[in-house]
Amino acid sequence: MTTFYTTLRSPIGDLLLVSDGEALTGLYTEQARYARAVEADWTPDPGPFREAERQLSAYFEGEARAFDLPLAPRGTDFQRGVWDALRTLRYGECVSYGELARRLGRPGSGRAVGHANARNPISLIVPCHRVVGAGGGLTGYAGGLDRKRWLLEHETRFASRLGAYQARPA
Template sequence: MTETNGARMTEMTEVATTYRHDLDSPIGPLVLLADSDGALTGLLYPGHRTIALAEGAVADPAPFRDVQTQLEEYFAGVRTTFDVRLAPVGTSFQRAAWEQLLLIPFGETRTYGQIADALGQPGAARAVGLANNRNPISIIVPCHRVIGAGGNLTGYGGGIDAKKFLLDLESRGSTLF
């Protein structure tokens, strides 16, 4: 298990049931997914490329009370870190890249190249971008904090407007972009 900034990634085991809860947010509807142990496996935007993870999930808000409260606090500007058990499904490289995202402090950004460097693979900026694209736990695993080498906003599962909103929220009123 890896722990950074309070969020904890656990190893994924065979899961019998996936739970789902749809949540309204200031950036639009979100889909929360959890495994039968209550670990968060998804925080997705409708249309996100990993939304298929939600197929067949059982609607039940109970496993999400804590994460819902934390997300509400985040959007209200009073929470800067999350304390949620995470169990994202991905390759070992993807998981390593996502763990690097958890190290980016609230209100700061990193480039794909900086993440690749932190992984000890300085030529892997594109691979980091692909891993970000497959991040199943948006916001909490903050792929929105990763920007292009020139400081420009790049693709985001929730759309560039959502990415801009999140970065501006985290900058506490001083517009980053």
């Protein structure tokens, strides 16, 4: 199976996009804690990423609040469950790790949810930046707290214009 990749410039730094040719398998920010590095057998090709690039550009311009792309993140069943739950968070909505654990039917597993969140291989599109500490504080973001702050402020700035839901962390 061929792995394709491209790099996209963005307001939060370069983004590495990875695909199996059918679906997006990775989106990593520069210097992120669990970012993948380009491997020797990967093929540089922007072709598989045209729609992802279009949607990401619209997001950064404040013109879009959701993504509609085929995704194929690789992880454990629990991790994929957390990542699926992240995709239900609406633009501008923040929840705590504990609240996300409760929504998953796993109260008390906030720390495990945090670990799965940190391993999210498709950041931004699978919006792990929308999960905050119990008191609403910015905690843990594999891409760095400055990026998390930027993304949350960006969504707050455009949320009312786009008619998006906003909530306080539970």
